[in-house]
Amino acid sequence: MTELWLPSADPTAEDEKPPLALWRRLGFGFWVSVGWVLLVIGLALLAPILPLEDPNATGVGGRLEGPRPGLWFGADSTGRDVFSLTIWGARISLVVGFIAIVVGLLVGGSIGILAGYFRGLFDGVASFAFATLLSFPALILAILITTLLGRTVFWISISLGILAIAPVGRLARAQTLVFAEKEFVMAARILGADDRRILIREILPNVVVPMSALALLGMSIAIVAEGTLAFLGISVADGLSWGKQIFEAGSRATDLQTGPHAALFPIGVVFLTVLSLNFAGDRLREVFDAKELSL
Amino acid sequence: MLLVVLAVTFLAFASMNFLGDPLVNILGPIADESSGPEFAEIRAEARAEYHLDDPFPVRYARWVGDLTQGDFGRSFKNQQNVRTVIADKLPVTILLMAYAQLLAIAVSIPWALWAASRAYRFVDKASTVVSFGMLGIPVFALVVLLFWLFALYWQIFPTRFDDSGLGPRLWSLTLPAISLAIPLIATYQRLLRTDLISTLQEDFIAVARAKGMSTRHILFRHALRPSMFSMLTVFGIQTGALIGGSLVVEQYFGIPGIGRAVIEAIIRDDFPIVLAVVVIMSVLFVLINFLVDIAYTWLDPRVALND
Numbered sequence: 001m002t003e004l005w006l007p008s009a010d011p012t013a014e015d016e017k018p019p020l021a022l023w024r025r026l027g028f029g030f031w032v033s034v035g036w037v038l039l040v041i042g043l044a045l046l047a048p049i050l051p052l053e054d055p056n057a058t059g060v061g062g063r064l065e066g067p068r069p070g071l072w073f074g075a076d077s078t079g080r081d082v083f084s085l086t087i088w089g090a091r092i093s094l095v096v097g098f099i100a101i102v103v104g105l106l107v108g109g110s111i112g113i114l115a116g117y118f119r120g121l122f123d124g125v126a127s128f129a130f131a132t133l134l135s136f137p138a139l140i141l142a143i144l145i146t147t148l149l150g151r152t153v154f155w156i157s158i159s160l161g162i163l164a165i166a167p168v169g170r171l172a173r174a175q176t177l178v179f180a181e182k183e184f185v186m187a188a189r190i191l192g193a194d195d196r197r198i199l200i201r202e203i204l205p206n207v208v209v210p211m212s213a214l215a216l217l218g219m220s221i222a223i224v225a226e227g228t229l230a231f232l233g234i235s236v237a238d239g240l241s242w243g244k245q246i247f248e249a250g251s252r253a254t255d256l257q258t259g260p261h262a263a264l265f266p267i268g269v270v271f272l273t274v275l276s277l278n279f280a281g282d283r284l285r286e287v288f289d290a291k292e293l294s295l
Numbered sequence: 296m297l298l299v300v301l302a303v304t305f306l307a308f309a310s311m312n313f314l315g316d317p318l319v320n321i322l323g324p325i326a327d328e329s330s331g332p333e334f335a336e337i338r339a340e341a342r343a344e345y346h347l348d349d350p351f352p353v354r355y356a357r358w359v360g361d362l363t364q365g366d367f368g369r370s371f372k373n374q375q376n377v378r379t380v381i382a383d384k385l386p387v388t389i390l391l392m393a394y395a396q397l398l399a400i401a402v403s404i405p406w407a408l409w410a411a412s413r414a415y416r417f418v419d420k421a422s423t424v425v426s427f428g429m430l431g432i433p434v435f436a437l438v439v440l441l442f443w444l445f446a447l448y449w450q451i452f453p454t455r456f457d458d459s460g461l462g463p464r465l466w467s468l469t470l471p472a473i474s475l476a477i478p479l480i481a482t483y484q485r486l487l488r489t490d491l492i493s494t495l496q497e498d499f500i501a502v503a504r505a506k507g508m509s510t511r512h513i514l515f516r517h518a519l520r521p522s523m524f525s526m527l528t529v530f531g532i533q534t535g536a537l538i539g540g541s542l543v544v545e546q547y548f549g550i551p552g553i554g555r556a557v558i559e560a561i562i563r564d565d566f567p568i569v570l571a572v573v574v575i576m577s578v579l580f581v582l583i584n585f586l587v588d589i590a591y592t593w594l595d596p597r598v599a600l601n602d
Binding site: 128131132135136137138139140143144145147148224227228231232233234243246247249250251253256257260263264267270271274275278279 | 298299300302303306307310311427428430431432433434435436438439440442443446447448454535536538539540542543546547557558561562564569572573576577580581
């Protein structure tokens with residue numbers, strides 16, 4: 001640290017470059033990330049027709065046998081095919097992540113928009129409800145809801161969706177507050193548009209674009225949350241999922257020591273998937289200049 | 296703030312009571328009326344003991360009243376006093392969380408200063424990639440990875456929680472605390488670096504440099520404090536994530552803390568313990584965010600004047 005270099009501005013800042021097409025502005029890394037996510041989704045969708053071993057079949061490989069051609073990720077402690085387990089495990093993780101964020105966007109988004117547009121008592125109640133939901137530690141709330149509602153794919157997705165309502169709703173409300181004051185809304189009102197038309201034609205398009213950028217980040221949060229529940233043994237009762245797979249392969253020290261590949265391969269896949277969703281969501285957010293979404 | 300805490304307790308209490316029958320959870324199968332008259336007496340006894348015949352608002356009021364006096368009721372399953380269970384398990388969880396936060400702050404602040412003073416150079420960009428990667432590892436994957444690497448492969452840390460004294464306890468909590476700290480480090484580093492970079496463009500930094508102060512002095516004494524706002528805000532929010540993470544870490548490393556207790560309680564439908572933990576964690580969360588608000592005035596005295 002001899003001399004302090006005073007940064008004047010980010011030399012790679014967007015505004016210093018000539019405007020590029022949207023797909024160029026998102027950058028190479030964005031498309032690599034999207035490619036990886038699409039690959040995982042594709043494999044998960046096609047799992048039943050791909051030439052994979054039955055993920056529940058034991059003794060496909062030797063006990064904790066290492067990776068080899070035909071058994072790409074090796075075998076776990078009961079000789080199940082780790083590659084097949086990982087692909088099948090993606091199904092629950094992705095479905096739960098997808099439903100959860102759709103629920104969060106639909107319910108949270110509409111409550112937030114209505115609260116921000118109509119203000120008054122409804123806004124007060126909604127904002128208070130958001131603050132209450134947010135002051136539960138997220139995972140404790142998820143555990144509470146899943147325990148009470150049941151451990152099926154549907155209810156796990158719904159309870160993670162409930163978790164997404166408050167942050168999404170807050171953001172939608174804040175965005176609506178900004179746009180409800182804009183001239184074009186006033187112009188529409190002067191032209192005789194009623195509330196419904198203003199909400200759907202004027203407000204909604206402006207709120208949806210930055211929010212959809214956050215859907216990717218939200219999905220990665222939901223996937224991690226499902227994995228966490230599964231890891232704790234309180235997600236979908238009888239199903240394969242990444243969290244469960246990593247717990248089964250990683251919870252016995254002796255197994256982990258002799259055959260770390262059974263845990264490390266799914267960990268790598270989870271890592272790349274979460275990283276890709278984060279990165280793609282982050283790039284979209286930068287490009288659309290939306291605010292942070294956190295759980 | 297108090298209102299929010301009250302709403303949290305109401306929501307938790309209501310969901311526990313309406314989404315399941317407490318009597319079934321206390322007694323198991325003999326709670327059913329059809330299970331025979333010989334159990335009628337036990338049923339009546341349990342109903343009286345847990346006041347299950349009272350209307351819901353009365354039960355809620357009694358429960359909140361007991362809470363304010365530090366009485367969390369008794370466990371449904373082994374009739375233990377919930378307060379002793381909590382008092383027994385809370386300290387190690389608090390220790391673990393404080394340890395993780397300390398580690399995170401101790402690593403992220405120097406890292407952010409280092410990166411911000413080299414902003415947009417190659418090393419800074421590389422370190423940004425590293426911290427982004429650290430955000431992408433879920434805690435449940437991280438614990439397995441770190442355990443394998445540091446406890447099994449290199450055998451630096453013990454594989455089990457050791458409660459034989461303060462030294463061994465802290466040492467065996469190091470690996471769990473690192474697992475919790477890694478996402479925190481990345482979060483703090485990213486925020487602080489961004490804020491530092493904008494602070495370093497301010498006039499008073501240029502003045503300090505013109506006076507011939509050393510880089511180290513400028514970074515630590517002038518730039519750091521006004522740059523800590525976002526980091527402090529997130530410190531409060533991240534406490535929620537830390538509570539979630541401590542469930543995973545305690546379960547995996549076998550640490551007898553409150554996170555393990557709540558998972559066991561959930562699996563056994565032991566509502567009083569779950570309720571107590573939900574309330575304590577939410578209060579802790581709200582309290583820390585309240586302290587964060589106070590800390591703003593320390594960072595920047597102008598905040599108080601504007602109020």
